Amino acid sequence: MKAEPAHQLRLLDLQEIDSRLAQLAHRLRNLPENEEVERLDSRISELRDRRTVLTTALSDLDREQRKAESDVDQVRTRSERDSKRLDAGQVSSPKDLEHLQSEIASLQRRQTELEEIVLEVMERREGLEREEAELRKELEAAETERDAADERRGTARAEIEADRAAESARRERVAAEVPEDLAAFYTKLRDQHEGVGAAALRYGRCEGCKLALSTAELSGIRQAPADEVLRCDQCRRILVRTGDSGL
Numbered sequence: 400m401k402a403e404p405a406h407q408l409r410l411l412d413l414q415e416i417d418s419r420l421a422q423l424a425h426r427l428r429n430l431p432e433n434e435e436v437e438r439l440d441s442r443i444s445e446l447r448d449r450r451t452v453l454t455t456a457l458s459d460l461d462r463e464q465r466k467a468e469s470d471v472d473q474v475r476t477r478s479e480r481d482s483k484r485l486d487a488g489q490v491s492s493p494k495d496l497e498h499l500q501s502e503i504a505s506l507q508r509r510q511t512e513l514e515e516i517v518l519e520v521m522e523r524r525e526g527l528e529r530e531e532a533e534l535r536k537e538l539e540a541a542e543t544e545r546d547a548a549d550e551r552r553g554t555a556r557a558e559i560e561a562d563r564a565a566e567s568a569r570r571e572r573v574a575a576e577v578p579e580d581l582a583a584f585y586t587k588l589r590d591q592h593e594g595v596g597a598a599a600l601r602y603g604r605c606e607g608c609k610l611a612l613s614t615a616e617l618s619g620i621r622q623a624p625a626d627e628v629l630r631c632d633q634c635r636r637i638l639v640r641t642g643d644s645g646l
Contacts, residue, residue: 400628402581407628407639409577410585410597416570421594423563432552439545446538453531457524464520471513478506581628588636597637600629603645608634621646 481503574582589596598607603617610633612620620640623629629638640646 400581400584401624401626402578402628404625404640406577406581407597407637408641409573410581410637411599411639411641412573413570413577413582413585414589414595414597416566416573417589417594417596420563420566420570423559423566427556427559427563430552430555432548432555435548436545436552439541439548443538443541443545446534446541450531450534450538453527453534457527457531460520460524460527464517464524467513467517467520471510471517474506474510474513478503478510481506584628585637592634592636595636597639598631598634599641600638600644600646601641602643605631605634605636605638607631607636607638610634617646620644 577585585596587596592607595607598605600606600612600620604611608631610631612632616632620629620638625640629640630636631638
């Protein structure tokens with residue numbers, strides 16, 4: 400392939416821009432804030448799951464407490480009813496009196512047991528409520544931290560995108576100065592060789608693979624026409640001669 404030396408030199412400018420664009424894309428994919436936001440998202444999800452478990456447990460305790468309180472009310476009502484019968488002398492025989500007194504005593508014991516159950520449920524509920532309040536604060540703090548990290552990420556992204564836009568505009572200008580066939584060949588090689596399609600020859604070394612050329616290779620380059628597009632024998636990238644190639 401033939402190309403004017405000036406056009407070949409412009410490939411180096413194009414390569415510099417493409418390398419810069421690749422670096423910016425890499426930075427965008429690997430922002431520290433990305434990992435931070437992901438970590439906080441995971442933490443928030445875990446905290447929300449724990450809150451759901453606590454909310455369910457509190458709901459279960461509410462039902463348990465309501466049932467226990469209802470049982471207490473039922474026993475208290477029966478006990479009060481029997482006590483009124485006893486106080487009113489509505490018992491006709493000693494046997495019935497003994498049975499009624501026994502039932503009242505049993506109901507009082509049962510009421511005491513149920514009231515203890517209510518207290519125990521209330522204590523458990525207070526413990527869960529404290530835990531839920533602490534968890535809510537922890538969740539709010541994590542959400543605030545996540546919002547701040549996301550804002551920092553947005554700022555960093557905007558800065559990188561601005562740089563990418565500037566570099567892309569610069570690339571369009573430079574690419575317009577490179578013949579289409581040379582640009583297409585460069586792009587093909589860039590895709591094949593880890594984003595580097597053209598490299599400078601400086602002081603007898605290919606800047607693409609960083610290897611020094613042999614004496615015979617350098618001799619061949621000296622004899623090649625200035626408009627001949629050369630390639631490195633080692634990495635097969637376009638090899639662009641410069642003022643400090645060492646020829």
